[in-house]
Amino acid sequence: MFRQPPKDAEISQPPTDTVSEIAFSPNSYLLAGSSWDNQVRVWDIQNNGTSTGKAAYSHEAPALCCAWSRDRNKGRMLDVATGQAVQIAQHDDTIRCIRFVEGDNASPIVATGSWDKTVKYWDLRQPSPLGVVTLNERIYAMDSLHPLMVVGTADRKVHVFDLNNPTQPFKTLDSPLKWQTRSLSCFVKKDGFAVGSIEGRHPVTGTFCTAGSDGSIVFWDKDARQKLKSFTNLGGPVLSTTISGDGKILAYATGYDWSKGFQHNDGTTKSTIFLHSIAEEDVKPRTK
Incomplete structure (x- = not known):
């Protein structure tokens, strides 16, 4: 049976179905969460651990990922201040990953990875992608800290990108793990990344x-x-x-x-x- 862990505060108004991803805003205590109940929610977290709902919007299908812009409190794009949401990306199959990939003082650029085997780059001010990268398999995981971006695919490949040349992988590696890649996370120093898998172990x-x-x-x-x-x-x-x-x-x-x-x-x-x-x-x- 479910039991609440001691000393940890539960979020107010939690999702009604499985959570797919959560992400803190890099500049505040705003927390976003996407869920299989088709919703993306944003909570405002206080220093004492209490939380209040800040914004929410619905997709037409389960929301599998969420991300924050570095300098704007928006996600896919939800304007937290106004509650307005607009479509910014389109693929031929499920979008599994989304990350803001702009550098300092750069245009608001979003990268999306899909089960249609493509990574697309989007300028939020334009309706068409800036660039498209076609890979050999479905995209299962992605992370970015400019200028580093890493993409994991269903064939256990990890594609490393230099975002100064975003439409061509800098190198492609075999995953060090034996099973399907589930998560990727760039190191803060941008000199490497961690890989997570379904097999229950990880690279330390x-x-x-x-x-x-x-x-x-x-x-x-x-x-x-x-x-x-x-x-x-x-x-x-x-x-x-x-x-x-x-x-x-x-x-x-x-x-x-x-x-x-x-x-x-x-x-x-x-x-x-x-x-x-x-x-x-x-x-x-x-x-x-």
Whole structure:
């Protein structure tokens, strides 16, 4: 049965179905979440862990991803101040990933990755894509910190892009993991990236966190290849995590992950989001 983890605050008005992705605004305590109930929601998180609904809008189908602009509180594009939402991208199949990829003082450029095997770049001021990259397989994961962008595909390839030349992969690598790529995350120093898979392990390669269907979250020091802190029994599979821009709040979504199909979804695993206050000693690399 579902039980709330101790000391972690549950988000107000959580999604009514499985959460696909959550993301903190890089400049504020605004938290966005996309869900299989077709909704994208935005919450305003307070320092004491309370939260209030800020904005929401509906898609015509499940929303599988969300992202924030660096200098605008918008997502796909939802203007949080006005509540207006407009379509900014179009693919021939499901859009699985979306990231803002602009550099400092640059135009608002969005990259989308789709199961139609393409990555498209969009200037929010224009209706047609700026560029299209066709890959060999469906896009399953993507992350970017300008000028680095990495894209994971269904054939266990990881395509590395230099966004100064965005329509041609800089290099293509085989995933170091044996199974399907589920997540990618660029290092803050932009000198590498982490890969997550369905097999339940990860590359321990800075500090970052991993989470999984075993209902646990682990903080790691990639340089020392050392586990820093573990949290277990979090009420169900952990579906997505995000850390606030100042590094003080960890948000994590729990719910049924559909790994065993519809017939095993008995409704006892609640779809929700929790907020965890990060203690410095839990994530600070330890002195050798």
